[in-house]
Amino acid sequence: MREAARPPSLRRGLFVWLIAPVGTLALVSVMAAWVTAYRFANQVYDRSISDTAVALSQLVRIENDFVVVDLPLQAQMMLDSDQRDRIYYKVATTDGVFVAGHRGLPAAPRSIVPGADPFCFDGALQGEPVRTAVFAPGGGRYYVEIAETVNKRDTLALEIIASMLLPLIALVALGAIGVWLGVARGLRPLTALAGDISRRSAEDLRPVDEAPAPLEARPLTRALNGLLERLNQALATQRRFVADAAHQLRTPLTGLKTQAELALRSDDPATVRASLRKIVTGTDRTSHLVNQLLALARAEPEGQMRMRRHAIDLTRLMRDVTADWIPRALGRGIDLGFEGGGTLSISGDPTLLRELAGNLIDNAIAHSPPGAEVTVAVRRHGSDVELSVTDNGPGVPGAERERVFERFHRVLGSTVEGSGLGLAIVRQIAHGHGGSACLEPGPGEVGTRVTVAFPLAPATPPPA
Amino acid sequence: MRLLVVEDDPVIADGLLRSLRASGHAVDHAPDGVTADQALERYPYDLVILDLGLPRLDGMEVLKRFRGRATAVPVLVLTARDELDDRVAGLDAGADDYLAKPFDLPELEARVRALLRRREASRNGRIDIGSVTVDTAGRCAYHGSERLDLSAREFGVLELLARRAGRVVSKEQLLDSITGWDEDVGVNAIEVYVHRLRRKLEPAGLGIRTLRGLGYLIEKPPDA
Numbered sequence: 001m002r003e004a005a006r007p008p009s010l011r012r013g014l015f016v017w018l019i020a021p022v023g024t025l026a027l028v029s030v031m032a033a034w035v036t037a038y039r040f041a042n043q044v045y046d047r048s049i050s051d052t053a054v055a056l057s058q059l060v061r062i063e064n065d066f067v068v069v070d071l072p073l074q075a076q077m078m079l080d081s082d083q084r085d086r087i088y089y090k091v092a093t094t095d096g097v098f099v100a101g102h103r104g105l106p107a108a109p110r111s112i113v114p115g116a117d118p119f120c121f122d123g124a125l126q127g128e129p130v131r132t133a134v135f136a137p138g139g140g141r142y143y144v145e146i147a148e149t150v151n152k153r154d155t156l157a158l159e160i161i162a163s164m165l166l167p168l169i170a171l172v173a174l175g176a177i178g179v180w181l182g183v184a185r186g187l188r189p190l191t192a193l194a195g196d197i198s199r200r201s202a203e204d205l206r207p208v209d210e211a212p213a214p215l216e217a218r219p220l221t222r223a224l225n226g227l228l229e230r231l232n233q234a235l236a237t238q239r240r241f242v243a244d245a246a247h248q249l250r251t252p253l254t255g256l257k258t259q260a261e262l263a264l265r266s267d268d269p270a271t272v273r274a275s276l277r278k279i280v281t282g283t284d285r286t287s288h289l290v291n292q293l294l295a296l297a298r299a300e301p302e303g304q305m306r307m308r309r310h311a312i313d314l315t316r317l318m319r320d321v322t323a324d325w326i327p328r329a330l331g332r333g334i335d336l337g338f339e340g341g342g343t344l345s346i347s348g349d350p351t352l353l354r355e356l357a358g359n360l361i362d363n364a365i366a367h368s369p370p371g372a373e374v375t376v377a378v379r380r381h382g383s384d385v386e387l388s389v390t391d392n393g394p395g396v397p398g399a400e401r402e403r404v405f406e407r408f409h410r411v412l413g414s415t416v417e418g419s420g421l422g423l424a425i426v427r428q429i430a431h432g433h434g435g436s437a438c439l440e441p442g443p444g445e446v447g448t449r450v451t452v453a454f455p456l457a458p459a460t461p462p463p464a
Numbered sequence: 465m466r467l468l469v470v471e472d473d474p475v476i477a478d479g480l481l482r483s484l485r486a487s488g489h490a491v492d493h494a495p496d497g498v499t500a501d502q503a504l505e506r507y508p509y510d511l512v513i514l515d516l517g518l519p520r521l522d523g524m525e526v527l528k529r530f531r532g533r534a535t536a537v538p539v540l541v542l543t544a545r546d547e548l549d550d551r552v553a554g555l556d557a558g559a560d561d562y563l564a565k566p567f568d569l570p571e572l573e574a575r576v577r578a579l580l581r582r583r584e585a586s587r588n589g590r591i592d593i594g595s596v597t598v599d600t601a602g603r604c605a606y607h608g609s610e611r612l613d614l615s616a617r618e619f620g621v622l623e624l625l626a627r628r629a630g631r632v633v634s635k636e637q638l639l640d641s642i643t644g645w646d647e648d649v650g651v652n653a654i655e656v657y658v659h660r661l662r663r664k665l666e667p668a669g670l671g672i673r674t675l676r677g678l679g680y681l682i683e684k685p686p687d688a
Contacts, residue, residue, distance in 0.1 A: 287566040323632035323678050330673070330683070337676025375676070 010187070014179045022175065026168045030161065037160035041153040042120070042131065049133040049146045050118040052079070052087070057137045057144040060091055060099075067093055067142045069100040085149040088125065093142045105145050108134045112143060123147070189213050193221070205232045244408045245293055248419070252286040292421040295355050296407070299428040311345045311457050312353065314385050315378045321357040322376045325365070333370035336361070340378035344385045345457040348433045356429040359422040360389040360450050366418065367448070368393035384435075384453040392447035401439045426452065465510040465580060466490045470500040470526065471542065472518055476565075480513060483569055484576070497521025504530050508537075511579055513572075514559075515542045531558035536586075538579040542567070591626045593682060596668045598626045607668040614664065617642045621657045622665075625672065625682040634679035 059075065061068050069091050079087045090101035094114070106123040115138025123132050129150050136143035189212040197208065207225040210218060256279055263275035322338045329336035357376070364374040368391045375390045396404060403409050405427045408420040423439070430437040435454040442449045467489045471477040477493055484491045492507070494500035497518040504512065504526070512530070516523035527539060541559040560582075561575055585591045589601035597606045603619055605612045614622065620642035625633055635654045642657075643649045658680055662672050673681045 283566070284568075319634075319678060323634075323675075326632050326675060326678070326681060327630065335676065338678050340677070 011180065011183045014183060015176065018175050018179055019172065022168075022172050026165070026172065029168060030165060033161045033164045034157070037157035038153070040160060041156040044156065045148070045153055046120040046131065046133065049087070049131065049148050050120065050135065052089075053118050053133045053135040053144050053146040056089055056091070056146065057135050057140075060137075060140075060142060060144065062141070067091065067099045071100070082148075084151045084155075088130075088147045090145040090147075091142060092145075094136065095141075099142065101145075102147075105147050106132060108136075108143050108145060112136050114138050114140055114143075125149075186214060190217055193217075197224075205235070241407060248289055248408060249286065252282050252289070256282045256286070289419045289421075292419040292425065295359075295425050296421055296428065299352060299355070299425050299432060309347050309349055312348050312350055313343045314346050314348075314353070314387060314454065315340045315342060315344050317350060317353060318357055318376055318378050318387060321354050322361065325358070325361045328362075329365055329374065332365055334365050334368055335371075335373045336365070336376070337373070338376050344378060344380055346385050346433065346454040347457045348454065352429045352432065356426050356452065357387065357389075359426050360387075360452075363418070363422050363450075364389050364391040364393070364448070367391065372447075380456065381453065383456050385456050386451055386453050388449055388451040390442045390447065390449040392442060395441055395446065395448050396439060404439060405437065423450070426450070430454070466492070466507065467511045467513065467576075468492050468494060468500065468503055468507075468509045469513045470494045470497075470518065470523065471513070471515040472496060473515075476515075479569065480572070483573060487573065487576075495519075497523065497526045500526050501529055505533070510537065510583065511576060512537060512539045513542065513576070514539055517544065527558055536583075538583055540572075540575055540579060591623075591629075593626050593629050594668065594670050596626075596665065596670055598623055612664055612668075614661070615657075618657050618661050618664070621654070621661055625680060629682050632675055632678050632681050638680070 056075070059070055059072075061070065079089060088102040088105055090103070090105040091099040092108070093099065094112075096107065102125075104125050106121075106125075109121070112134060114136040116136075118133050118135035120131055120133045123130055125147055130147040131150055131153065132145055132147040134143055134145045193208060193213060205228045207228055208221055210221045210225070213221045259275040259278045259282065263272045263279075266272050266275070318340070319338050322336060326336055361374065361376060368374060372392050377386075377388045377390070379386055379388075405423045407424040409424075410418060410420040423437070427437045430452045433454050435452055437450065437452045439448060439450050441447065467484055469477060469480045469484070469491055471480060471493070472495050474495075477495065481491050481493055492503060492509075494503050498520045500514070500518070501521060514523050514527060518526065523541070527541070530537075530539070538560040539558065541562040542565060543562060544565050560579055563572060563575060581592070585600075589599060591598040591600065595608055596612075599605065600623055603616070605614060605619065605622060621638050624638055624641045635651045638654050638657075639649065639651055658672055658674075665672070671683060673683060675681060
């Protein structure tokens with residue numbers, strides 16, 4: 001099994017961003033300090049061995065053309081007096097003939113100039129690093145070397161490096177602690193916010209308090225509050241709808257029960273038949289309402305997300321739907337017809353589109369008197385395909401034309417039985433298909449026309 | 465006629481049995497899919513009314529097994545309305561008609577009569593619409609005992625309309641049914657045939673309706 005990817009961490013990120021540059025800086029500093037510290041240590045101790053070399057040169061005499069060294073005991077003791085480093089000396093002629101001291105000292109460089117200031121160089125004696133000062137007095141035929149082991153120099157250099165490095169280490173450590181605490185402190189309002197939200201009940205959709213959230217987290221809290229607000233509205237709509245639906249169902253159920261009780265109480269067959277007939281129509285109304293509620297649930301945005309969309313020839317589908325409604329129209333003496341031709345494709349779900357058209361045709365038939373004309377038409381309008389259902393019935397008053405799309409809204413004074421959901425279903429399905437629905441008077445300000453516009457599917461070739 | 469009602473809801477089953485028995489049929493009842501499957505294997509029914517949501521064995525499965533035994537017995541499927549989307553596919557699985565719940569009893573009775581009549585017609589090749597009989601085998605039509613004087617194409621139009629009585633038939637469908645591959649007949653010719661047919665059917669009291677933009681329809685006479 002693959003290990004799950006670690007989530008990004010602010011703390012880890014900040015550590016990396018702090019440690020990487022500071023660490024590099026520390027490394028460069030140490031290297032620079034190393035060089036500087038040694039130069040400094042050499043400066044301090046080179047003077048001492050140079051002075052010793054000059055002092056020793058004054059003890060050298062030339063006798064009978066021979067170079068003679070007369071080293072008093074005091075001078076010998078002075079050379080041995082250092083406790084941490086050993087000091088060696090050598091006297092030799094400029095021709096390279098050894099005179100006195102320690103033979104193993106490195107030979108003087110050829111560039112040595114008699115009378116010049118003493119100069120120092122690094123070398124080794126019996127495998128041990130030494131610093132050597134060399135001095136040739138002016139006009140002399142000899143030179144003097146003083147070599148010293150480097151313990152004091154190492155110690156001084158290390159002390160200098162340590163004194164530079166320690167604050168740097170302290171700085172990194174303090175920075176790390178600062179990051180750790182700072183992140184914890186910075187995130188505390190968010191942790192509190194998370195606690196607040198997780199302790200909430202599912203019903204509590206009040207906005208979260210933005211005030212304690214850090215400035216950087218404000219977009220998050222703002223988005224969260226926006227979502228809560230929308231959720232609240234959706235829930236309120238849903239609650240209102242359930243309450244309305246329950247009320248709408250209770251009414252016909254009450255009627256059914258009343259009629260059934262009347263029938264039970266009566267001995268007169270005619271009265272019983274009358275009640276039973278009312279029970280049948282009442283049941284029809286109730287089941288129509290239940291069907292409409294189910295249709296509306298299917299047309300909900302969440303429901304439409306699952307819908308199977310594909311390219312549909314709207315002309316053909318609507319011609320089929322219209323034909324299905326012919327028996328109902330003939331039964332009510334209504335002339336139901338269809339207008340349209342040619343293929344006009346939209347992307348949609350055929351079941352929902354049938355539902356949409358069925359509601360429009362049902363409404364038109366129900367609201368038109370016998371002998372009226374109802375026409376279903378499909379035509380192209382720019383980049384849209386328009387489905388319209390037109391009747392020459394009594395029409396809808398201007399003030400009502402938008403409200404009829406609301407759930408459970410029924411036109412005042414209408415005697416037609418209906419659930420008040422038909423046009424709400426139509427609009428919801430239209431919106432789910434990226435379309436729109438509107439209601440206007442029919443041609444010549446007579447009757448009603450409902451037009452649903454769908455975006456034309458790209459598959460349809462442009463008209464020749 | 466012997467009918468089988470497959471329905472698990474006792475109230476609906478009771479209503480169906482009473483109504484169909486009152487129409488003079490012998491009706492058996494199967495309350496679940498397994499019982500239905502066994503009954504269908506054992507007895508020669510003339511019609512099956514099948515609910516899809518069944519315990520023990522799904523109605524679709526019952527239908528599939530029944531059609532697997534290659535019988536021409538008509539099946540009327542009952543289905544809850546919101547199942548319809550998926551279940552209309554059931555027509556392909558071998559149902560002859562379907563009815564959504566809740567249904568009107570008169571509607572169900574009419575569908576049963578239509579299915580039984582269609583079965584009868586396919587057996588003897590005769591379709592009755594009102595007082596007119598269409599003899600699909602002899603390719604002629606009678607008003608009572610009087611033979612109607614129809615051309616071959618007029619008969620073709622009448623036959624298709626009669627087969628789909630009460631339903632809309634488009635001009636294109638009529639055209640397809642009366643013309644062969646090599647014949648070049650325009651859609652407008654259909655109007656001429658229908659016009660002539662109307663005149664000839666008038667004495668029999670049979671009307672052909674023109675439906676704007678849709679086609680034609682012979683109205684089913686009220687069921688006797």
